[in-house]
Amino acid sequence: MQEGSLPRAVQVRKWQQINSKRYAEKRKYGYTQAQKEDMPPEHVRKVIRDHGDMSSRKYRHDKRVYLGALKFVPHAVYKLLENMPMPWEQVTTAAPGGPGSRTGTSRDGAASSV
Numbered sequence: 001m002q003e004g005s006l007p008r009a010v011q012v013r014k015w016q017q018i019n020s021k022r023y024a025e026k027r028k029y030g031y032t033q034a035q036k037e038d039m040p041p042e043h044v045r046k047v048i049r050d051h052g053d054m055s056s057r058k059y060r061h062d063k064r065v066y067l068g069a070l071k072f073v074p075h076a077v078y079k080l081l082e083n084m085p086m087p088w089e090q091v092t093t094a095a096p097g098g099p100g101s102r103t104g105t106s107r108d109g110a111a112s113s114v
Contacts, residue, residue, distance in 0.1 A: 015087055 006014075054063045 012087075014091065018091060019085070 051059070051062075054066070
């Protein structure tokens with residue numbers, strides 16, 4: 001039976017199982033890392049206040065770097081969307097450790113993302 005011919009409820013359940021494993025807490029040798037806390041709003045406000053007005057002479061070198069980096073934003077967004085899993089797509093698996101891959105195997109032989 002092909003993946004696409006499974007009933008919708010089975011596809012949904014399978015997709016949820018796969019993504020619950022993918023986005024679950026990562027354990028490395030039985031140790032769970034603490035979740036990072038969000039930055040406080042005051043810190044973000046300070047960064048915006050300090051770097052929001054780039055017209056100052058003090059930021060002329062930074063401004064050049066930031067404006068040069070803007071040309072890469074569309075490509076970065078494209079790659080982000082390209083690699084995002086879509087719920088209607090079939091499950092794809094790749095052999096771990098292939099050329100250019102970022103996957104490896106753990107000690108017990110199970111594939112894991114690096």
